[in-house]
Amino acid sequence: xxxxxxxxxxxxxxxxxxxxxxxxxxxxxxxxxxxxxxxxxxxxxxxxxxxxxxxxxxxxxxxxxxxxxxxxxxxxxxxxxxxxxxxxxxxxxxxxxxxxxxxxxxxxxxxxxxxxxxxxxxxxxxxxxxxxxxxxxxxxxxxxxxxxxxxxxxxxxxxxxxxxxxxxxxxxxxxxxxxxxxxxxxxxxxxxxxxxxxxxxxxxxxxxxxxxxxxxxxxxxxxxxxxxxxxxxxxxxxxxxxxxxxxxxxxxxxxxxxxxxxxxxxxxxxxxxxxxxxxxxxxxxxxxxxxxxxxxxxxxxxxxxxxxxxxx
Amino acid sequence: xxxxxxxxxxxxxxxxxxxxxxxxxxxxxxxxxxxxxxxxxxxxxxxxxxxxxxxxxxxxxxxxxxxxxxxxxxxxxxxxxxxxxxxxxxxxxxxxxxxxxxxxxxxxxxxxxxxxxxxxxxxxxxxxxxxxxxxxxxxxxxxxxxxxxxxxxxxxxxxxxxxxxxxxxxxxxxxxxxxxxxxxxxxxxxxxxxxxxxxxxxxxxxxxxxxxxxxxxxxxxxxxxxxxxxxxxxxxxxxxxxxxxxxxxxxxxxxxxxxxxxxxxxxxxxxxxxxxxxxxxxxxxxxxxxxxxxxxxxxxxxxxxxxxxxxx
Numbered sequence: 001x002x003x004x005x006x007x008x009x010x011x012x013x014x015x016x017x018x019x020x021x022x023x024x025x026x027x028x029x030x031x032x033x034x035x036x037x038x039x040x041x042x043x044x045x046x047x048x049x050x051x052x053x054x055x056x057x058x059x060x061x062x063x064x065x066x067x068x069x070x071x072x073x074x075x076x077x078x079x080x081x082x083x084x085x086x087x088x089x090x091x092x093x094x095x096x097x098x099x100x101x102x103x104x105x106x107x108x109x110x111x112x113x114x115x116x117x118x119x120x121x122x123x124x125x126x127x128x129x130x131x132x133x134x135x136x137x138x139x140x141x142x143x144x145x146x147x148x149x150x151x152x153x154x155x156x157x158x159x160x161x162x163x164x165x166x167x168x169x170x171x172x173x174x175x176x177x178x179x180x181x182x183x184x185x186x187x188x189x190x191x192x193x194x195x196x197x198x199x200x201x202x203x204x205x206x207x208x209x210x211x212x213x214x215x216x217x218x219x220x221x222x223x224x225x226x227x228x229x230x231x232x233x234x235x236x237x238x239x240x241x242x243x244x245x246x247x248x249x250x251x252x253x254x255x256x257x258x259x260x261x262x263x264x265x266x267x268x269x270x271x272x273x274x275x276x277x278x279x280x281x282x283x284x285x286x287x288x289x290x291x292x293x294x295x296x297x298x299x300x301x302x303x304x305x306x307x308x309x310x311x312x
Numbered sequence: 313x314x315x316x317x318x319x320x321x322x323x324x325x326x327x328x329x330x331x332x333x334x335x336x337x338x339x340x341x342x343x344x345x346x347x348x349x350x351x352x353x354x355x356x357x358x359x360x361x362x363x364x365x366x367x368x369x370x371x372x373x374x375x376x377x378x379x380x381x382x383x384x385x386x387x388x389x390x391x392x393x394x395x396x397x398x399x400x401x402x403x404x405x406x407x408x409x410x411x412x413x414x415x416x417x418x419x420x421x422x423x424x425x426x427x428x429x430x431x432x433x434x435x436x437x438x439x440x441x442x443x444x445x446x447x448x449x450x451x452x453x454x455x456x457x458x459x460x461x462x463x464x465x466x467x468x469x470x471x472x473x474x475x476x477x478x479x480x481x482x483x484x485x486x487x488x489x490x491x492x493x494x495x496x497x498x499x500x501x502x503x504x505x506x507x508x509x510x511x512x513x514x515x516x517x518x519x520x521x522x523x524x525x526x527x528x529x530x531x532x533x534x535x536x537x538x539x540x541x542x543x544x545x546x547x548x549x550x551x552x553x554x555x556x557x558x559x560x561x562x563x564x565x566x567x568x569x570x571x572x573x574x575x576x577x578x579x580x581x582x583x584x585x586x587x588x589x590x591x592x593x594x595x596x597x598x599x600x601x602x603x604x605x606x607x608x609x610x611x612x613x614x615x616x617x618x619x620x621x622x623x624x
Binding site: 124125126127148152153155156157162172173174175177178179181182183184198200201203204207210211214215217218219221222251252253277278279281282283284285286287288289290291292293294295296297298299300301302303304305306307308309 | 436437438439460464465467468469474484485486487489490491493494495496510512513515516519522523526527529530533534563564565589590591593594595596597598599600601602603604605606607608609610611612613614615616617618619620621
């Protein structure tokens, strides 16, 4: 049985604050048709794909709520689910979720090739800040608008393999990949919105692309898994977002990467059997992991340096 | 108070099986003098620096013992300690350790600028195999010859900062860096002997340099620490060893790298205050780590994929 899958990273260019969901969904459908024509079985869209990256603004009330989905599919997104079923192309979609109980998550849904919901993941590592910080050129209020996903990092058997998800900042943390790796993940789907400018330390701005690739490539290699990273890219409402959507092999090599900062489909054939080259050798966890020495990773949240030496 | 330190990665070329320790120590002293002339306060030598990489052979008895140190400094290594004290240059040295109790470790010693022993680390992640495997062009019997270091990954305040150590294969595991990061590490010293040819999966051979850099660069960035990786390099007893010794900044950038596969000193100025740029922002562990979701990392050693789906 073949374990090859054709996957498309469906990068989106900027979404304006006043762009209606119907317009974004039409752009996504265009990529979905292009993906079907390219033989894709699965398309991956970015984080918070349906709207502008609204955590950059200090919002409340109805204005804030207008960026959240209360049902999925909803009136504006149903066309995407229908298109998936019609074309036989599954997809992964990031969106802001407001549950009936009033919880708010930064979520990502995995939809099977028949248009049915296969899995939902809610972002675990929320970056940014809780309170508005007027000194910033733009806000990053994810910690104000979302709760961390209470279910953590799960995996699902679908698309012929073991699939896991993460969202944006989750990809910077090796723990995210490892928890998935310990569940045998073979394909990680990760949407992101990554501002190039990082107000707390602008020295990092020039390194955003390097850092994004570095963490995904090492996470892929160290767990023997494919990683698909997909950007909302380009200059969105005055803020530059990293592009560089890519598909990364279990070797850590980037096998396909976006060349623009706009709507763009990046396609690669993903051979899930390549994972075993790493999982069964250098990263044979059962044989080589030394969990007896990892205790601090789960018992200690923050860093505790050793006491300072007395000056002599 | 300045937190700048000039560090030298003291790469060694091959050491022949019959090369006496005195000869290797003379080569190391030459690098030590070059380091002193370059203003270094600390030199880092490779893993198992004093001998050929003997786990490539199936050995026993006196022949095996001949590769181990029973005292440090010993008769052949005392000159290095004396040189360090005389020049005021500390060093980090990898060697095979046989304790009075008969334990064998793959160890690394950190020596202060006055020639006194500051710390000893014993390798945690032992790669390779336990039993000789005659089909291999060369063996990798670390798991036969060494016990894993029982003390795990510690840090020490010295050289003006918080220093940690790891050895060779330890650097492939994100857990190694993270346990050190949770103790506030600012400078990780890592010697290695990395055969280019990996018999269990030769497809990885062409990627050895990429993988070595990838894991050290991501470990540096994700923990906001300097990393000094130092090779025993070149064609040693018929086996090609990776060179590419390097010094990596907390940004993950390689700031200096060896250009040969022989004895070579690579020098960089290490500003320990650069660590805070990452430790206090994107990798503020106390603020952002989600330890509630990391449980599997310490509770589960090997990967457990979800049950296979029934074929329909």
